[in-house]
Amino acid sequence: MQISLHIGVHGTDEDRLLKGLLRNADEFRREGVAIPGPSRYRALLSDALNGLGDGAPAPEAREVLLDTILSEDPEAVSRLCLSHENLLSVPKLALAGGRLYRKSEQRLQGMQKLFPRDRIGVFLGLRDFATFLPAVYHATPHGSFDEFLGGVDPMHLRWSDLIRRIREAVPEMPVTVWCNEDTPLIWGQMLREMAGIPLERKITGSFDVFSEIINPEGMRRFRAFLKETPGVNEAQKRRVMTAFLDKYALDEAIEEELDLPGWDAAYVDMLTELYDEDVWQIGQMPGVRLLTP
Numbered sequence: 001m002q003i004s005l006h007i008g009v010h011g012t013d014e015d016r017l018l019k020g021l022l023r024n025a026d027e028f029r030r031e032g033v034a035i036p037g038p039s040r041y042r043a044l045l046s047d048a049l050n051g052l053g054d055g056a057p058a059p060e061a062r063e064v065l066l067d068t069i070l071s072e073d074p075e076a077v078s079r080l081c082l083s084h085e086n087l088l089s090v091p092k093l094a095l096a097g098g099r100l101y102r103k104s105e106q107r108l109q110g111m112q113k114l115f116p117r118d119r120i121g122v123f124l125g126l127r128d129f130a131t132f133l134p135a136v137y138h139a140t141p142h143g144s145f146d147e148f149l150g151g152v153d154p155m156h157l158r159w160s161d162l163i164r165r166i167r168e169a170v171p172e173m174p175v176t177v178w179c180n181e182d183t184p185l186i187w188g189q190m191l192r193e194m195a196g197i198p199l200e201r202k203i204t205g206s207f208d209v210f211s212e213i214i215n216p217e218g219m220r221r222f223r224a225f226l227k228e229t230p231g232v233n234e235a236q237k238r239r240v241m242t243a244f245l246d247k248y249a250l251d252e253a254i255e256e257e258l259d260l261p262g263w264d265a266a267y268v269d270m271l272t273e274l275y276d277e278d279v280w281q282i283g284q285m286p287g288v289r290l291l292t293p
Helices: 016-023 025-029 042-052 061-069 104-114 129-137 145-149 159-169 180-195 208-212 216-228 234-248 265-283
Strands: 002-006 079-083 119-126 175-179 288-291
Touching: 002 180, 016 025, 016 079, 016 180, 016 208, 042 061, 042 104, 061 104, 079 180, 104 119, 104 159, 119 159, 119 180, 129 145, 129 265, 159 175, 159 265, 175 180, 180 208, 180 234, 180 288, 208 216, 216 234, 265 288
Parallel strands: 002 079, 002 119, 119 175, 175 288
Antiparallel strands: none
8 A cells, every 4th residue: 555644844734735635535536545534543643653652563553543544445445645744743842852853753663663564655845944933833832932942043954854864764755845835836736646646637626725825816817728728738837827926916825924033034035045945955865756836
């Protein structure tokens, strides 16, 4: 069985990817792709990994887990799609110990032990630290931003460090990543990659996220374009989407207000520049696929 495991990061998804997959669950099921609801596995997997620690699972652990997670016969499933942004940690511990998601290696090695005969692929959305850190902080009970950072210097954070740690800990798990900032343009591809279906396949909701950041007139014109040019490929669609955003984007949907002590425009610009350089580095890493518009 192939397992597509979406693990966040925090502040990039809000369960939209899972909801998008669930909208297509009946269609995908015909091809052996299972999209279980989150209540069937999130607490179950977290409890199993917490109980496992660095130990070994019981011999029957995989079968017990699949019987609970799946409503269909596991033998009829070729791909299982799971989404769990708290699998690596809850938001308040995202920087615990001065490292991004410090238990990533242990958690993913635990998944490998629980599903030893399956091929697990990791899916991960990234976000500019200039907006990631404030967003995750606001999802925690910390009393101050400094308390949340715990001494970590945002200028020293790199997503490539996290991904390198994952690749070294579980080299059998390929990693697919994307930038949260690109999500509206690659949403359909993200859904298809998770489900393992061809990129040209028609699915429900390919442009849901794009529609959230463009005004109704722009969306109407875009849908008219798609209807008039049914043979257009994905690259052409994205160029057209970019052009429509230049003209019809909802400013309030794409601009973020940042109000943190000491974070002036120059500081934010530097964080973004470092992020862009880091994403380029990630795209060169072996075993990693970077989805781009």
